[in-house]
Amino acid sequence: MLKINRERFEELFTLLDKQGRLYLPVAKDGKTDYAAWSAGSAVDLAATVTAKSPKGLFFPQIENLMEFTRTGNKLALEARPLPVEKTIAFGVRACDLASFKLLDKVFLKEPVDEYYAARRANCTLIGLACSEPEETCFCHAFGIDLAEGEADVRTYQVGDELFWEAATPKGEELTAAVSGLLTEEASGAAKVAKAKTAVREVFQKMPLAGLKLSAEKCKAPNEIFADKAWEELSKTCIGCGTCTYVCPTCHCYDVRDHDGGERVERYRCWDSCLFSDFTNMSGGNPRTGRLERFRQRYMHKLIYFPDNNEGDFACVGCGRCLQKCPVSLNIVKVARALGVTENV
Ligand code: SF4
Ligand code: SF4
Numbered sequence: 627m628l629k630i631n632r633e634r635f636e637e638l639f640t641l642l643d644k645q646g647r648l649y650l651p652v653a654k655d656g657k658t659d660y661a662a663w664s665a666g667s668a669v670d671l672a673a674t675v676t677a678k679s680p681k682g683l684f685f686p687q688i689e690n691l692m693e694f695t696r697t698g699n700k701l702a703l704e705a706r707p708l709p710v711e712k713t714i715a716f717g718v719r720a721c722d723l724a725s726f727k728l729l730d731k732v733f734l735k736e737p738v739d740e741y742y743a744a745r746r747a748n749c750t751l752i753g754l755a756c757s758e759p760e761e762t763c764f765c766h767a768f769g770i771d772l773a774e775g776e777a778d779v780r781t782y783q784v785g786d787e788l789f790w791e792a793a794t795p796k797g798e799e800l801t802a803a804v805s806g807l808l809t810e811e812a813s814g815a816a817k818v819a820k821a822k823t824a825v826r827e828v829f830q831k832m833p834l835a836g837l838k839l840s841a842e843k844c845k846a847p848n849e850i851f852a853d854k855a856w857e858e859l860s861k862t863c864i865g866c867g868t869c870t871y872v873c874p875t876c877h878c879y880d881v882r883d884h885d886g887g888e889r890v891e892r893y894r895c896w897d898s899c900l901f902s903d904f905t906n907m908s909g910g911n912p913r914t915g916r917l918e919r920f921r922q923r924y925m926h927k928l929i930y931f932p933d934n935n936e937g938d939f940a941c942v943g944c945g946r947c948l949q950k951c952p953v954s955l956n957i958v959k960v961a962r963a964l965g966v967t968e969n970v
Contacts (some may be wrong), residue, residue, distance in 0.1 A: 630666030630807055632786040639663050639716075641804050645714035646750060648727040649683055652678050659823030660713045660715070671717050671783065674760050675944055679874030680722050681729060683715055684745040687896050689742075689869075691881070693892040708744040713936040714800070716794070717754040717930050720775030721765040721942040725874030726751075727776070728942070731935050732877050750796050753777030757825050764834035770942060772829055773822035782818045787811075834943075837958065839928070841937055851921070855963040860920035867898035869956070870923065872946040884905065898922050924960045 630638055641647045643663055646937075652661040658673035660680045692705045718739035726746070765772055774780060778797035781791045788810055792801040801808070811817075824970035829835060842848070848877045870876040880897040883890050897904055899922045905911060913919050931940035941957055947955040961967050 628790040628805075628808040629787050629803070629811045629814055629820060630790065630809070631774055632788070634807060635669070636665070637787070638666070638804060638807050639667075639669065642714050642800075645715040645800060645803050646748070648714045648716060649680070650716040655801065655948060662817045663716075669717075670870045671754065672758070674719065674756055674758055674763070675721075675946060675949070677946075677950075678872050679725060679879075679944065679946065680715060680718060680875050681725065683713065683749065684726070684915055685729065685733070685877065685879075685896075686743050688893055689741060689895075690891055690893045692892045694892070696888050696890070708740055709748065710810075711748060713745070713749045714752065715749055716752040717781075718751055718775065718777060719756055719944075720770050720772050721755060721763070721829065721944040722874050723751065723753055723775035724765070724768065725944070727901065728931075728935075728938060728940060729877055731938070749781070750800050751777040752779040752781060752797075752800075755782045755822065757783055757821065758823065759829050759832055759856045760945060760949075761833050762948040763829070763832060764837045764943035766829065766835070767837050767839055767943050768939060768941065771826075773825050782821055784817050784821045787817075789814050805862045824846065831862070832956065834945075838966045838967050838968045839939055839941075839961055841932070844928050844932060844939075847925070847933075850929060850964055851925060852905060852965070853964055856921045859955065859960055859963055860917040863900065864953060865900045865902060865916060865918055865919065865954055866952065867900045868950050868952065869947040870898040871896060871899060872945055873952050874942060874946070875927075875940045876923075899926070920955075924957065924964075927957060928964075929959065962965055 639648060648663040649660050650663055651673050652657045653668040653670040657677040659676050659678050660672040660683060690706050692703060695702045703854060705877060733739040757770055778794045778887040779800060780791045780793050790801065792798040878897045878899055879894045881892065881894045883892050900919050905913060913922055927940040932938055
């Protein structure tokens with residue numbers, strides 16, 4: 627198996643950045659998030675879960691779509707060109723890799739979102755197997771293996787060594803481009819196999835190891851919708867939207883105009899079903915209060931999305947909502963209260 631030692635990571639990042647703009651987890655101001663690499667970046671491959679998910683690589687928080695220029699009573703429209711930059715995302719964990727597959731179901735379905743599609747096509751994904759899962763992780767509940775995500779290149783950290791394995795033609799192309807830095811190690815496969823077994827065993831002892839969502843129990847939408855538990859659950863939600871912003875699978879957005887006088891920019895930005903003006907229409911808002919908004923988020927994740935997407939839940943068990951909600955609400959708490967879990 628191919629490998630590179632930690633002391634040569636900076637050389638690897640330099641070379642990768644020449645193949646495409648390199649994004650990877652970088653520590654800044656006490657938290658770790660995906661950022662464009664530059665020499666001396668505080669790369670943080672120890673963080674199992676970044677504060678925000680990497681969905682912004684394909685679906686940016688704010689994105690200009692077009693501009694209107696006013697000259698007298700004439701209006702000229704200029705669409706923003708599609709993103710063509712080649713990118714590389716390094717260090718993506720199995721849960722976040724799985725979230726891209728769910729976002730694909732939304733953005734690559736007809737009518738295809740061309741901005742998302744272009745970014746996705748131009749990116750080569752380098753996965754990084756987890757070695758220290760967090761107490762809030764429960765990716766296994768969705769059939770995700772923390773020791774092996776679906777990426778173009780799979781990497782595994784074992785001590786100071788990073789093992790490297792191309793998994794797709796795109797990954798092979800990238801591997802060829804950095805092959806000068808990689809060395810072959812005959813015992814690599816055995817070391818990686820041992821590390822995978824070890825982390826899977828650790829995961830078995832984590833607090834949410836027994837959690838499983840029941841597809842069968844989620845097939846009673848009317849009963850779940852009418853469940854009395856929503857009232858108690860939603861009582862403390864302050865509608866801050868944090869859970870949707872950090873979630874790798876939440877994908878709602880708004881389209882707005884910024885009027886700068888002669889130029890108007892039309893942009894889209896992340897939105898949240900927890901915000902009071904979400905789905906506000908000329909006839910009023912169909913979700914009249916906090917309970918309705920709170921229920922919508924979880925009905926979508928547990929019932930509506932699977933209903934429309936071959937049974938796939940809109941969650942990958944990354945645990946970010948468990949870590950970030952200021953009042954300790956999260957999908958695990960909701961699923962348990964609704965009784966749609968098994969083996970807990
Ligand atoms: S609902 Fe929570 S645990 Fe599930 S993917 Fe979103 S942030 Fe992660
Ligand atoms: S993070 Fe918590 S309080 Fe904020 S909107 Fe989500 S559930 Fe409500």
